[in-house]
Amino acid sequence: MDGAATYRDSRRRPLRDQNGPCEAPLTLLLNDSPMATLLATPEALEPLALGHAYTAGWIGRADQVTEVRLARLRHGLAVHLSVAPRIEAQALALRRAAPSLSSCGACGLAEEGQLLAGLRRLPARPPLAAAALWRGLEALSAHSAPGQHLALGLDARGRLLALGRDIGRHNALDRVIGEGLRRGSDPGRHFAALLVSSRCSLELVHKAVRAGISTLATLALPSDMAVEVARGCDLNLICCHRGRDLELLSGQAPDTPENLL
Numbered sequence: 001m002d003g004a005a006t007y008r009d010s011r012r013r014p015l016r017d018q019n020g021p022c023e024a025p026l027t028l029l030l031n032d033s034p035m036a037t038l039l040a041t042p043e044a045l046e047p048l049a050l051g052h053a054y055t056a057g058w059i060g061r062a063d064q065v066t067e068v069r070l071a072r073l074r075h076g077l078a079v080h081l082s083v084a085p086r087i088e089a090q091a092l093a094l095r096r097a098a099p100s101l102s103s104c105g106a107c108g109l110a111e112e113g114q115l116l117a118g119l120r121r122l123p124a125r126p127p128l129a130a131a132a133l134w135r136g137l138e139a140l141s142a143h144s145a146p147g148q149h150l151a152l153g154l155d156a157r158g159r160l161l162a163l164g165r166d167i168g169r170h171n172a173l174d175r176v177i178g179e180g181l182r183r184g185s186d187p188g189r190h191f192a193a194l195l196v197s198s199r200c201s202l203e204l205v206h207k208a209v210r211a212g213i214s215t216l217a218t219l220a221l222p223s224d225m226a227v228e229v230a231r232g233c234d235l236n237l238i239c240c241h242r243g244r245d246l247e248l249l250s251g252q253a254p255d256t257p258e259n260l261l
Contacts, residue, residue: 021147023167025076030058030088032080035095041148041166042077045070048164048171049079051178054187055207057118058091059083062181118210119233125214126255127236128193130246132158133217136195137243140219149198151176153191161191169198170207177211188212193236200237202226209233215251222249 024042028035028049035058040048046068053059059081067082083091094117128136135158144150145165151172153162164175173196180187193215194208200222206229208216216230217238227249230237236251248254 019146021145021167025073027073027076027078028052029078029080030083030091031085033088033092033095035091037076038168038171040168040171044164044175045077045079047178047182048166048175049081049178050181051164051174051176052171053081053091054181055174055177055210056091057094057210059087062184116206116229119206119229120209121232122209122212122214122234124234124252125236126252127215127238127248128154128156128158128217129254132156133193133195133238133240133246135159136193136217137240140195140197141243144197148172149196151197152195153177153180153187154193154195156192158193169196170203172196173204173207177207177213180211186212188214193217195240199223200226200239202229205230205233205235205237209235217246219243 022041023039025037026040027037049068050062050065059065064083064087065081069080071078071080136152136154139160140150140152143163148165148167149169149172151164152160153176155161162176162179164172166172166175173194176194177187180190183190188211191213194213195217196204197219199220200218202223202225204216204218205226215236217240219240219242221239222237227237231250234251237249239247239249241247
């Protein structure tokens with residue numbers, strides 16, 4: 001086997017010289033009610049909080065949040081989303097039964113049925129054209145950062161509209177969806193596709209469907225359950241096989257036959 005004969009010893013390297021990704025506990029609150037704590041990259045917190053609140057079903061529109069406030073906690077950060085008491089009461093019914101350190105937002109839910117809450121059949125739309133998705137993959141490569149996942153919001157020509165970068169792939173996707181909300185638009189109308197630098201779990205499918213975005217492309221193979229749910233929701237789910245091949249796993253046929261081999 002090729003490679004160095006021994007390890008490069010960096011055990012005494014100061015953390016400030018490590019150049020690794022940052023993560024911190026991030027507590028999301030509706031008014032003063034704690035809803036969830038994520039491990040996330042501590043930057044661009046407003047779109048992350050809005051996106052997570054939206055895809056978790058706590059809010060249905062961006063204008064239901066009247067104010068976003070940040071506060072420091074002992075070990076992390078808190079993001080307070082100010083909402084009407086009615087919205088807070090409805091969201092509290094969805095709050096997870098047990099705490100979770102997972103950034104995916106699914107672990108710790110009280111009932112299995114909550115995993116599928118809010119799913120629906122999307123309007124039938126063709127997937128992003130293959131040439132446009134290749135353009136998005138070029139942008140994904142150009143904006144990659146060591147140790148972090150990347151999510152892109154693309155237009156119909158594969159051009160970059162929004163970028164989310166985080167240590168968690170689910171957080172990165174929430175950042176893109178939240179950015180669409182923050183711009184005052186329905187994410188499903190604003191973005192033609194989402195592209196994520198990871199494998200595809202059920203949670204990513206859930207977030208894309210909740211946001212009404214018709215095409216989701218991921219670099220690595222999705223789980224069987226992710227494909228099953230994507231097919232039931234008519235989501236165009238595409239595996240990019242690490243940029244080697246584009247495989248359409250669910251959804252509608254492309255506009256032109258030559259896009260589907």
